[in-house]
Amino acid sequence: MTEPLRAVIADDQALVRTGFRMILTANGIDVAAEAANGDEAVAAVRRTRPDVVLMDIRMPQMDGLEATRRILTGGDEDTRVLILTTYDLDHYVYAALTAGASGFLLKDVSPEHLVAAVRLVRSGDALLAPTITRRLVERFARRDNVKPTLHRDLSALTPRELDVLRLLATGLSNAELAGQLSLSVATVKTHVASILSKLGLRDRVQAVVVAYETGLASPGGTG
Template sequence: MTIRVLIADDQALVRDGFGMILDAQPDIEVVGEASDGREAIELARELRPDVVLMDIRMPHVDGIEATRRLGAEGAASPRILMLTTFDGDDYVYEAMKAGASGFLLKDVRRDELVSAVRVIAGGDALLAPALTRRLIEDFVRRPRPGGGAGEGLGELTEREREVVRLVARGLSNAEIAASLVVSEATVKTHVARILSKLGLRDRVQVVVAAYESGFVRPGEDA
């Protein structure tokens, strides 16, 4: 199956560079390019890509608002892989809340970019290592009381709560499996059940719910 990708960035060189890398892959096709968030929304609705590479800072409509508007369209919305030059930027956390499924720094290696697109298209979420735990702890230090998906955390089994804590630390399924001494397939099952019980789209939203509800607090061990 070919992964259809839309690239949204206000810098032509970035669009061209990422486009060349992705189009060179046998299973990826760049179906369009957008120079701002407004155009990204229009093209995403017209072209129905599987993944949108979305720059955070763009004119007219920024990447966060574009992500929020596309996400509001429900199951028909593409998965958003957010691009940023900032490894400690408050905008990244806002993008998590808006519904982005993954984050990469713009200086990402080509193999990491290709892998990230495949991961996102496959239904998983991705946080670049440079953004994971430090970003979460920097920008989620003000947990908000209850509400939303956080209320459902108490309905999870003890093992599912363990998985939530490890997801909130930024661990991959393989790392969680090693920590809990279970198979990776078992972890995937736990994550799927957590998403279903909490009504969430992916593990990035699990991170947001865990921290904002106070279930997991910055700096604590899982």
């Protein structure tokens, strides 16, 4: 029997934490700890080694972005961070993704989608809501003054892998990628895994960032 997925909930509002805990535990996900600020979140992760952290952005003492950076650069690279916020703003999106978050959802997400997102990022995939992907694209449409943070040399990728990465940047799922390229879903997964390995990336979210930072993909087009 496999061990239950373990999560830490970081949010400065007790009612929000309680709501998330009820949703997760009702769906077989163990909540290992709660945190009311970034400092507590980092300490909770070090103490409990969870699979996934549900991380609010705006918290006192240390915000969720800095907490995410510290968690993912402090020996807890296997922990996945799922950002939850009420603020649908592009600069938070960009900051969260470059901090290493594997997903970004608004707090009005349905309980079913929240649980699915937690399971998805734990499996090694990454999640961006369509509205979030759109804002990421808009961010790079104004990227003249944005310093690349994940810039990678794409020369190691095959032509097919470049095609996959270019389409991946538009927010397509593996099934949608397979349909676009007339490939099986299994083949697409293999290509995505190869892209991440060759570029030294954590997940699909970082691959999206690289696609725009290198100019392979561009807002309103395919780069």
